[in-house]
Amino acid sequence: MAIERTFSIIKPDATKRNLTGKINAKFEEAGLRIVAQKRIQMTLEQAGQFYAVHKERPFYGELCEFMVSEPVVVQVLEGEGAILKNREVMGATNPADAEDGTIRKEFALSVGENSVHGSDAPETAAEEIAFFFSGLEIVG
Ligand code: DAT
Numbered sequence: 001m002a003i004e005r006t007f008s009i010i011k012p013d014a015t016k017r018n019l020t021g022k023i024n025a026k027f028e029e030a031g032l033r034i035v036a037q038k039r040i041q042m043t044l045e046q047a048g049q050f051y052a053v054h055k056e057r058p059f060y061g062e063l064c065e066f067m068v069s070e071p072v073v074v075q076v077l078e079g080e081g082a083i084l085k086n087r088e089v090m091g092a093t094n095p096a097d098a099e100d101g102t103i104r105k106e107f108a109l110s111v112g113e114n115s116v117h118g119s120d121a122p123e124t125a126a127e128e129i130a131f132f133f134s135g136l137e138i139v140g
């Protein structure tokens, strides 16, 4: 499998509980390299645009408010099959369904406050990386 890049967010529930290092350890143990990372306060406009695909879902407003409730850490992860590998390390969206050892199983509080975001496909990974990072900020 080819070396890929994927986009990740350590969400407010996790930054608030000081879990950034523990979550990054999970990525690194899985062979994902953190090739870009910054802590930001997302704006409501950014959150709304970033999650526009979920605009019609009943949880959209709550999701956007949550994403601006505390700072987040946005990241680019790189590695063999990074997109799928990251989804495996994250675990299922609802922590109740997540496998043992996954980030969401260990750290997520609920389906909404689920500690991490990860891109779901090559096209979304490219779009999401470009939404938050310039090429110069990514050092492979
Ligand atoms: P994922 O983050 O696993 O890719 P998703 O793209 O379906 O999941 O949804 C994006 C986020 O929206 C998810 O991480 C948390 C929130 N969300 C999804 N389903 C939800 C629900 N039923 N109730 C509340 N929040 C939900």
Ligand code: MG
Binding pocket: 118, 120
């Ligand atoms: Mg998703």
